[in-house]
């Protein structure tokens with residue numbers, strides 16, 4: 001599974017993995033792929049530094065990347081308190097009402113509610129970058145838009161490649177104009193923030209739109225034959241996010257959530273604004289249903305919704321409330337039916353890829 005891009009990055013397989021867990025990113029890199037650590041959950045540079053130190057110690061000098069979130073629409077010049085004050089009372093009481101309906105107790109005393117606005121603020125992403133530039137990060141990826149020109153320039157000066165996610169050919173062209181080196185074409189099936197175009201249509205469209213830039217196909221990839229399909233569509237690699245969630249190295253902190261993922265079918269996700277205010281694919285739960293309910297107040301725009309539901313999500317996770325427990329995940333969840341190590345996932349992907357290539361060879365009359 002070698003492409004020009006994988007050779008340039010010095011990895012054995014053109015398999016890229018986004019993950020919020022350092023143990024998964026490091027294991028993928030050690031397995032011959034390219035682990036990309038998601039930084040959005042790090043509120044402060046110190047925590048990121050601790051985990052990048054850990055990555056350094058556990059990747060045997062092999063390459064890895066970092067993914068930051070710098071939204072094209074910036075959240076700047078306002079404090080968290082000011083944003084908090086913009087949340088209508090109606091939405092606050094609706095969130096409480098749903099939690100009460102399912103009997104979700106408060107967090108234990110002293111425990112802080114999780115994921116706040118800060119991870120979406122450019123100043124926070126920049127402080128993360130100040131830390132990251134001290135490490136031999138080989139690829140810097142950005143979700144939700146092209147990173148600002150000075151960040152692209154700084155990354156290039158540090159010898160990093162810059163990647164950006166795109167859900168349409170139009171977005172991909174903008175990345176190219178912004179001097180990005182690698183475009184991740186992320187289809188509708190994908191977990192997390194996603195657009196409306198399926199990978200089968202999107203990948204070749206973006207390959208053509210940004211030629212000769214390398215494109216990674218993302219969304220709906222979890223088997224070797226899907227990796228082969230990505231290459232057939234012109235991608236120089238596959239970028240996987242969901243499949244790592246049920247690996248033994250993942251730290252989901254909830255056994256019930258792992259079990260829900262293992263049991264879920266490909267139709268059990270929904271593209272909903274319930275989590276952040278922007279459409280993001282996630283497990284469909286009574287919580288997403290409540291926010292998508294036309295009788296309810298509906299979700300607020302980003303970043304208000306993320307702030308509104310931060311504490312609720314922590315409570316749901318802490319108490320493992322079955323009906324409400326969810327996570328971003330893509331349609332490929334239907335194929336995630338057993339817990340495997342990252343190495344075992346990579347072995348299955350490479351073996352499945354070889355089988356798919358042999359099948360194609362036979363179809364082409366070569367085998």
Ligand SMILES: Cc1cc2nc3c(=O)[nH]c(=O)nc-3n(C[C@H](O)[C@H](O)[C@H](O)COP(=O)(O)O)c2cc1C
Nearest residue numbers: 018143190191192218219220240241242328329330
């Ligand atoms: C739990 C989860 C969190 C994600 N968070 C981010 C993120 O912070 N930044 C980002 O660039 N992509 C994020 N993504 C999207 C992934 O980078 C990737 O493009 C996507 O998962 C690929 O599709 P798949 O889920 O079908 O594998 C996330 C995906 C998942 C499943």
